[in-house]
Amino acid sequence: MAELFHRKLERTAIGFVVAIIAAASVGGIVEIAPLFTIHTTVEEAPDMRVYTPLELAGRNIYIREGCYACHSQMIRTLRDEVERYGPYSLAVESKYDRPMLWGSKRTGPDLARVGGKYSDFWHVAHLNNPRDVVPESNMPAYRFLARTALDTGDLQRHLRAQQALGVPYTDAMIANAASDAFGQAAPDSPFAAGVTERYGEKTQVSAFDGVVTQLTEMDALVAYLQVLGRLTDAAYSNTAAPEQAPDPTN
Amino acid sequence: MVQQLTSGERQNALIILLCVFVAGLAMAAAGGSDPLGMHGVIVMLFGASLGALVMRSYYDRQPDPDRLSHYYDDPIKAGVALTLAWAIFGMFMGVWTAAQLAWPDLSFDAGWSTFGRLRPTHTTGVIFGFGGNALIATSFHVVQRTSRARLAGQVSPWFVLLGFNLFCILAVTGYFMGVTQSKEYAEAEWYADLWLVVVWVTYFVLFLRTIARRKEPHIYVANWYYMAFIVVVAILHIVNNLALPISFGQAKSYTIWAGVQDSMVQWWYGHNAVAFFLTAGFLAMLYYYLPVRAQRPIFSYRLSILSFWGITFFYMWAGSHHLHYTALPHWVQNLGMTFSVMLLVPSWASAGNALLTLNGAWHRVRDDATLRFIFVAAVFYGLSTFEGSFMAIRPVNALSHYTDWTVGHVHAGALGWVAFITFGSIYTLVPSLWKRERMYSPALVEVHFWLAVAGTLIYVFSMWNSGILQGLMWRTYTQEGTLAYSFLDSLVAMYPYYIARACGGLLFLLGAIVAAYNIWMTVRAVPASAAERQSDVPDTGLAPGAAATPAE
Numbered sequence: 156m157a158e159l160f161h162r163k164l165e166r167t168a169i170g171f172v173v174a175i176i177a178a179a180s181v182g183g184i185v186e187i188a189p190l191f192t193i194h195t196t197v198e199e200a201p202d203m204r205v206y207t208p209l210e211l212a213g214r215n216i217y218i219r220e221g222c223y224a225c226h227s228q229m230i231r232t233l234r235d236e237v238e239r240y241g242p243y244s245l246a247v248e249s250k251y252d253r254p255m256l257w258g259s260k261r262t263g264p265d266l267a268r269v270g271g272k273y274s275d276f277w278h279v280a281h282l283n284n285p286r287d288v289v290p291e292s293n294m295p296a297y298r299f300l301a302r303t304a305l306d307t308g309d310l311q312r313h314l315r316a317q318q319a320l321g322v323p324y325t326d327a328m329i330a331n332a333a334s335d336a337f338g339q340a341a342p343d344s345p346f347a348a349g350v351t352e353r354y355g356e357k358t359q360v361s362a363f364d365g366v367v368t369q370l371t372e373m374d375a376l377v378a379y380l381q382v383l384g385r386l387t388d389a390a391y392s393n394t395a396a397p398e399q400a401p402d403p404t405n
Numbered sequence: 406m407v408q409q410l411t412s413g414e415r416q417n418a419l420i421i422l423l424c425v426f427v428a429g430l431a432m433a434a435a436g437g438s439d440p441l442g443m444h445g446v447i448v449m450l451f452g453a454s455l456g457a458l459v460m461r462s463y464y465d466r467q468p469d470p471d472r473l474s475h476y477y478d479d480p481i482k483a484g485v486a487l488t489l490a491w492a493i494f495g496m497f498m499g500v501w502t503a504a505q506l507a508w509p510d511l512s513f514d515a516g517w518s519t520f521g522r523l524r525p526t527h528t529t530g531v532i533f534g535f536g537g538n539a540l541i542a543t544s545f546h547v548v549q550r551t552s553r554a555r556l557a558g559q560v561s562p563w564f565v566l567l568g569f570n571l572f573c574i575l576a577v578t579g580y581f582m583g584v585t586q587s588k589e590y591a592e593a594e595w596y597a598d599l600w601l602v603v604v605w606v607t608y609f610v611l612f613l614r615t616i617a618r619r620k621e622p623h624i625y626v627a628n629w630y631y632m633a634f635i636v637v638v639a640i641l642h643i644v645n646n647l648a649l650p651i652s653f654g655q656a657k658s659y660t661i662w663a664g665v666q667d668s669m670v671q672w673w674y675g676h677n678a679v680a681f682f683l684t685a686g687f688l689a690m691l692y693y694y695l696p697v698r699a700q701r702p703i704f705s706y707r708l709s710i711l712s713f714w715g716i717t718f719f720y721m722w723a724g725s726h727h728l729h730y731t732a733l734p735h736w737v738q739n740l741g742m743t744f745s746v747m748l749l750v751p752s753w754a755s756a757g758n759a760l761l762t763l764n765g766a767w768h769r770v771r772d773d774a775t776l777r778f779i780f781v782a783a784v785f786y787g788l789s790t791f792e793g794s795f796m797a798i799r800p801v802n803a804l805s806h807y808t809d810w811t812v813g814h815v816h817a818g819a820l821g822w823v824a825f826i827t828f829g830s831i832y833t834l835v836p837s838l839w840k841r842e843r844m845y846s847p848a849l850v851e852v853h854f855w856l857a858v859a860g861t862l863i864y865v866f867s868m869w870n871s872g873i874l875q876g877l878m879w880r881t882y883t884q885e886g887t888l889a890y891s892f893l894d895s896l897v898a899m900y901p902y903y904i905a906r907a908c909g910g911l912l913f914l915l916g917a918i919v920a921a922y923n924i925w926m927t928v929r930a931v932p933a934s935a936a937e938r939q940s941d942v943p944d945t946g947l948a949p950g951a952a953a954t955p956a957e
């Protein structure tokens with residue numbers, strides 16, 4: 156009977172294609188659509204902030220260089236992971252991440268909570284040549300980041316695109332994108348105050364690569380690494396994990 | 406190749422290429438110094454060089470008016486050549502990245518050559534370049550032979566093949582420049598994605614129109630799989646790549662999906678790229694070239710139906726097994742796990758169907774290296790789907806996820822299944838396509854076979870070892886209840902396996918080079934066979950049943 160039916164179906168190309176589309180659509184619809192409607196999917200975290208322009212630029216460098224190919228940003232709910240890397244990751248922590256960078260391979264360690272774990276100086280030395288600080292490492296050297304000036308000219312466009320997609324960037328944030336990027340890496344400059352004003356007191360303002368006169372890609376990437384896991388404290392209060400939040404003043 | 410087109414068709418080809426050129430010019434102008442501008446130049450060069458090729462033969466003699474009563478094989482020949490070129494490129498990048506993990510200074514202190522940028526050139530090069538060209542070429546071959554009809558277009562097959570390669574070129578050159586969306590297996594940016602949609606829709610229409618011309622009442626099994634491959638990849642590609650560019654003059658875009666929803670969309674895409682690109686399309690090859698080569702009909706029609714619909718329905722649920730123990734809600738993880746385990750049934754139905762087809766032809770498997778390629782492919786297909794279903798079980802995935810075990814599983818599938826079935830199909834296809842009596846050197850096919858087997862085994866065993874070791878080291882506790890190993894300890898333990906893997910990969914690459922040489926010499930040096938030429942024609946209503954089709 157079923158075989159007879161199939162014999163018929165095999166005779167019409169359009170019918171067959173429609174059957175394929177029908178059979179193949181169910182799984183995706185059932186698994187994806189509810190993620191938007193069930194509101195417990197993403198936890199509430201009122202203290203969650205957006206990336207500063209400098210951090211966003213750093214994130215884009217992380218993407219450009221393919222760091223995600225070797226580093227995950229997703230601590231699973233397993234005891235050894237929590238003890239090694241910190242409280243397990245919550246959905247809300249990547250709420251503004253387009254795209255998410257959870258990763259699928261750990262050639263290097265997880266980075267979901269690397270923010271505040273090392274000093275800026277350590278990161279710069281490590282990125283310049285990982286084997287200077289970790290002799291056994293197989294990570295590539297990224298010396299060119301410190302030599303390359305950060306392009307701040309299009310930061311406004313980046314923020315505006317994010318805003319259009321629903322990330323709560325204010326118009327003031329967009330208008331000041333370039334100066335905020337500069338200010339975050341130049342603590343003594345007049346632009347630094349605006350950064351904490353717009354993005355919160357906890358925002359780390361420092362001369363990330365040690366040179367305040369020029370804003371480099373190294374500044375941006377280190378700023379991003381230092382904010383990983385620190386956009387919200389939700390993971391420290393909502394989970395059973397015993398860890399304390401790292402001290403933001405490193 | 407151009408000689409096969411009428412002057413009207415040559416003109417159409419030129420118009421299309423002119424449009425491509427103008428699009429490139431617009432991209433170059435809008436992009437300026439952005440990588441988008443660089444890509445504009447590449448598009449212009451692509452359009453211009455193909456345009457020159459058409460121009461060179463523009464005033465050549467018109468094609469034989471009889472051409473429509475033959476199969477259209479020129480695009481397939483070009484497709485085979487491109488498959489081999491991408492195989493060598495993609496696998497070379499694989500060996501290079503493998504070596505970088507063992508010897509990190511192999512990136513020579515430049516940006517473009519670091520591991521993170523090279524890795525997607527490998528994955529795109531092999532999956533889309535090598536696999537994609539093989540799929541397009543064989544689909545053109547299989548659909549014509551099983552429908553006993555000529556392709557339903559003269560220019561469109563070229564448009565599909567070359568347009569797809571333009572996509573691959575844009576993707577790969579983009580990664581070197583740092584242009585990437587970072588979505589695994591969908592790294593290419595928005596303009597390349599848009600272009601692929603145009604190419605893919607053309608492919609879909611061409612394929613359906615050819616099927617509509619068939620002289621057989623039934624659509625052959627292989628074509629079911631090709632249809633599923635084309636249709637579902639289109640759906641996956643469009644949904645996963647929805648994005649907002651920051652401006653029309655820049656390569657960078659932001660995806661419309663964020664965070665946890667993005668993770669599910671990405672792995673719904675990612676896993677089904679495996680299912681409908683790396684599995685369905687290659688099963689189509691299996692269902693055609695296996696019976697042809699073994700000269701036996703497929704063992705069971707019912708098993709074919711069962712496995713086809715099982716795969717089409719179940720696979721789409723399985724993506725969440727890439728997200729076990731993450732911030733993705735539990736219920737989705739459990740659904741993914743359940744369906745992944747159920748997936749074993751249709752997967753083994755296919756593998757079993759293939760192996761039972763060979764039952765009775767084992768002497769051929771022993772003597773014929775080409776058939777042995779197909780046989781090994783079926784075995785590895787069974788193996789890697791078993792492994793996959795096993796790894797999808799949550800507690801198993803707790804160990805395997807993030808480790809080299811995943812990479813071992815990937816390459817059991819990618820080398821053992823995808824590459825083996827492709828080479829088996831190509832060795833079957835090449836002599837019949839170029840109407841040659843045989844391959845240039847059966848001995849070299851044999852050499853390739855053993856290089857490939859050795860390479861695959863070395864690769865897969867070293868990654869199984871390293872992955873399981875890594876997973877165990879991460880979770881080992883001392884008696885005091887503290888973690889026994891630092892992350893670095895586990896990395897140090899990986900080096901021997903990384904070196905072994907690079908060696909295995911090198912053997913596999915050498916095999917692919919041997920194949921390319923052998924095929925080149927077959928085309929150049931082997932005498933033509935008259936018999937093939939006469940029997941291999943479409944059914945025009947004059948000579949019913951003249952062409953050989955595999956039985957169901």
Ligand code: HEM
Pocket residue numbers: 224259260262496497499500501502503504524527528531532536811812815816819820823824906907909910911913914
């Ligand atoms: C010459 C043979 C090959 C070598 C040496 C090789 C090497 C590699 C290396 C080093 C990686 C990166 C692994 C990591 O990040 O730790 C990789 C990833 C990958 N390769 Fe290959 N490869 C080869 C052939 C192939 C073929 C033929 C295919 C597909 C048809 C393939 C598909 C992939 C995929 C899908 C990944 C990503 C895996 C993941 O994300 O887990 N490879 N390969």
Ligand code: HEM
Pocket residue numbers: 259589675679683684723726727728745746748749752786789790791792793794795796797798802805806807811814815818819822823
């Ligand atoms: C029944 C069939 C299969 C199932 C249930 C399955 C399941 C899985 C699972 C559980 C993972 C690991 C996910 C993770 O922990 O990150 C995985 C990864 C993968 N599998 Fe399979 N697999 C199947 C067949 C195949 C086949 C035939 C291939 C062929 C080439 C393949 C290619 C891949 C790739 C490329 C990945 C790596 C994805 C990534 O992390 O980038 N799988 N699969």
